[in-house]
Amino acid sequence: MTQTEMAISVRGLTKIFGKRTVVDHFDMEVPKGAIYGFLGPNGSGKTTTIRMMCGLLIPDGGEGSCLGYDILTESHAIKENVGYMTQRFSLYEDLTIRENLDFIARMFRMKDRRKHVDQALADLGLADRAGQLAGTLSGGWKQRLSLAACMIHKPRLLMLDEPTAGVDPKARRDFWTEIRRLAASGVTVLVSTHYMDEAIQCDYIAYIAYGKKLISGRAADIPDKIGLVSWRVEGPDIGKLEAELRATEGIGQVARFGAVLHVWGTDADALENIVAEQKKRRIHSWRRQKAGLEEAFIYLMVDAPDNFSVGAGG
Amino acid sequence: MRFSFSRLFAVLVKEFVQMRRDRITFAMMIGIPIMQLLLFGYAINSDPKNLPTLVEMADQGPVSRAVLMGMQASEYFDFIGIVTGQEEGDRALRDGTANFVIVIPPNFERDVVRGLHPEVLLSADASDPAAAGGAVGAISGVIDTAIRETMTGPLRYAATGAPPFTVTVHRQFNAEGRTSTNIVPGLLAIILSMTMVMITAVAIVRESEKGTMEALIATPVRPFEVMLGKILPYILVGYVQTFVFLLAANYLFDVPFIGSRLAFFAGFNLYIIVNLALGFLISTVAKSQMQAMQISFFTILPTILLSGFMFPFAGMPGWAQTIGSAVPATHFLRLTRKVMLKGADMTDISTDMVNIGIIMVVIVAVALRRYRQTLD
Secondary structure (H helix, E strand, C coil): CCHHHEEEEEEEEEEEECCEEEEEEEEEEEECCCEEEEECCCCCCHHHHHHHHCCCCCCCEEEEEECCEECCCCHHHHHHHEEEECCCCCCCCCCEHHHHHHHHHHHCCCCCHHHHHHHHHHHHCCHHHCCCEHHHCCHHHHHHHHHHHHHCCCCCEEEEECCCCCCCHHHHHHHHHHHHHHHHCCCEEEEEECCHHHHCCCCEEEEEECCEEEEEEEHHHHHHHHCCEEEEEECCCHHHHHHHHHCCCCCCEEEEECCEEEEEECCHHHHHHHHHHHHHHCCCEEEEECCCHHHHHHHHHCCCCCHHHCCCCC | CCCCHHHHHHHHHHHHHHHHHCHHHHHHHHHHHHHHHHHHHHHCCCCCCCEEEEEEECCCCHHHHHHHHHHHHCCCEEEEEECCCHHHHHHHHHHCCCCEEEEECCCHHHHHHCCCCCCCEEEECCCCHHHHHHHHHHHHHHHHHHHHHHCCHHHHHHCCCCCCCCCCCCCCCCCCCCHHHHHHHHHHHHHHHHHHHHHHHHHHHHHHHHCHHHHHHHCCCCHHHHHHHHHHHHHHHHHHHHHHHHHHHHHCCCCCCCCCHHHHHHHHHHHHHHHHHHHHHHHHHCCCHHHHHHHHHHHHHHHHHCCCCCCCHHHCCHHHHHHHHCCHHHHHHHHHHHHHHHCCCCCCCHHHHHHHHHHHHHHHHHHHHHCCCCCC
């Protein structure tokens, strides 16, 4: 792929706070129009990386471009064209919904500001509550307002930092419908999350831990890249088996998908031994399967501890 | 992508809306100055009168009575009773029921007539020198006059002769020696410094503490637009405070304003700006609104104590004067007193203006060096 097809292309991005290296030689290529999932445990450096890419933090090392603008020297142009949604609600709680949107629109010196703000309010379904203080909104509405605010200037690239943290499942589903609609219209979306059901919706994935990128690529390729071996188990008393398997050494991971049990890990030999042992009992049917995204994300995320011991601040 | 007036305007509008919604802070901005004016203007008196005094009278003659009458007429002393021995007087001084005990010795009148120069003892509670000072300074003159007025006719020889010279004291600029005439003009320096520094610092730190700074600087806004947009509304607050102050000074405290209005206008504008810049500097250091508040309070101490507001600047040791000179209020205080009380014009205040200007340049330079357009 050539440079121009990349919305984001960074190499060796490094950020050091004091003595801690929060982001360590991070590379990322985000194709235009893609939904790119940015995964990692709390404190792994996701927020810091996003902030560096949209010009809010100056990298201590590395280079790259965002929408073709140099992240080191052209952060002003990047800000004009990127919509950045912060992890924490960062609009003014003591301004009304309309005043907030109006303020952001003014910051981008938009023509026909009133029209765009009215449109955004209508899209949000908040037109009749436009005079309500933003601080009085519920978590889900705050998040929708934030999204509307960071999109008001029609950016070509959206950077969403854990946009659905603490939001109820229904609001999250609506939110993702919106994200997919945007991506279909050609907007590139970089979204950090630690929800598995959200990671599955992404076209591309990068996984970061302790400031280092561990794996990245097309979402569909991720299980193979990790090298996961997966088994599908069916039969009676699946709950009991699950508990038993969890207590077994070398099993990797176990999870229930409805009435079916999935067992997977990277150590194929160890798994093979356990499966052989189980098959002798002839209670359950064991079948080898291609590891899916779910298994891959559980593998990556479930056992990963929060990274605050080395790096705070997401 | 240069400076944009529409973005500056947007920040301004936002600040005004937020200011309007934050009723309590808004009330404080106007309420604190009025409160301070009333407290300092009415409550503080560095030349206290009517202090409780006990009398130990071992001589009852007309001369002794004339001495007491004279003391009462001076208004410094308010006789609250009679004691009969030293012990009783000392106890009253110790427990604070009396500030003074005046002791007229036995045979006072006889000794005066005989020209023996008897001693009158004024025991003062000098644990608070400011309280005792005025009365102690006045007592000699009071007694002298009283005796001279009583010893007439053939006894004239016994009255104290006129001293070989006279000292004429000309109390300029505040002929009646009223404390409020001195305190009130200085108070403007304190009020502006207290509110301006704190409000700016807190208003800016609030953005980073609440997380709104991140969304703000993710937009193409320029640092200068943020700085100006945040500071300008508070200049207006400074104007309102100064206006309230001038009204109160004139109508409540009868403090004259005899100098150049232009000089005053130039001075208080510069002073407001230097305080806002200081607030901005504090906001680059403080991590939370609480810290911003504490650091602001920290700057208020030298402003009140070392600026010459509470205590005469010339009376402070050299090192304290050096620190005091770095405080903007020191120079603005002189400027206001000069203009209001001494009729100064632009040329008279040029030194003060230059001094405030130098302090401002230093503060702005450090503040801009520290201010970051990023979250680093």
